[in-house]
Amino acid sequence: MCTIIVSKSHKKGELIYHKPGCFYANRIKPERKMSLAWKDLWGVNARPCRYCGGVRGELRMNTSIAGLRRQQDISIDYEKRTDAAYVRTDIGCWKICVWKKTDMYALWHRNVYDGDMSLEQAAAGAFHRQMDVKPTSSIDKLINYITAHDKAKKIIREDYRKLPQHTARQKMYYRQAERRAKRAARHRVDVLFNLIEKQDPSMKALSVC
Numbered sequence: 001m002c003t004i005i006v007s008k009s010h011k012k013g014e015l016i017y018h019k020p021g022c023f024y025a026n027r028i029k030p031e032r033k034m035s036l037a038w039k040d041l042w043g044v045n046a047r048p049c050r051y052c053g054g055v056r057g058e059l060r061m062n063t064s065i066a067g068l069r070r071q072q073d074i075s076i077d078y079e080k081r082t083d084a085a086y087v088r089t090d091i092g093c094w095k096i097c098v099w100k101k102t103d104m105y106a107l108w109h110r111n112v113y114d115g116d117m118s119l120e121q122a123a124a125g126a127f128h129r130q131m132d133v134k135p136t137s138s139i140d141k142l143i144n145y146i147t148a149h150d151k152a153k154k155i156i157r158e159d160y161r162k163l164p165q166h167t168a169r170q171k172m173y174y175r176q177a178e179r180r181a182k183r184a185a186r187h188r189v190d191v192l193f194n195l196i197e198k199q200d201p202s203m204k205a206l207s208v209c
């Protein structure tokens with residue numbers, strides 16, 4: 001986003017900033033508002049508009065999110081208590097919230113999720129910061145990440161070798177999944193040997209190390 005609209009409120013004379021296209025900003029008389037470059041906002045003591053600002057405002061104003069919200073395989077909801085957006089796919093639940101009072105958004109991942117949870121149940125669980133994603137001003141980017149992440153996770157559950165390996169990031173995820181799969185395989189072999197040795201202690205003599 002490169003420009004914003006700053007308006008002066010009638011009551012307190014305070015400055016309020018809006019996203020372009022805000023319903024309320026459009027109704028303000030030209031003499032009470034001005035356009036400003038996004039980067040120049042820091043020099044102005046203005047608060048975000050209650051309609052178009054923050055996570056909730058982003059969900060209202062962002063047309064690509066409106067398109068996504070009509071899709072079956074993803075749900076995007078605003079939850080007032082936590083002032084956050086919750087993005088749910090069939091296998092994952094994610095939280096997007098404002099990062100340290102900036103105009104950036106950070107991404108959080110629910111530790112455990114099952115597809116039947118209601119929004120309230122999903123929001124009440126424990127989340128961890130998704131550390132490989134930096135806070136960004138673009139919620140679209142975060143949603144793209146979420147979709148790619150959960151799609152890849154589903155492939156890994158089936159067979160990690162089907163993961164795409166075109167970009168550097170994809171190759172990195174492939175290697176991660178490969179390491180994890182090998183670790184899991186080693187663990188299974190260990191468990192198996194322990195079982196065999198328990199049933200027949202003489203088997204232990206056969207092991208090399």
Ligand SMILES: [Zn+2]
Nearest residue numbers: 018022049052
């Ligand atoms: Zn506004």
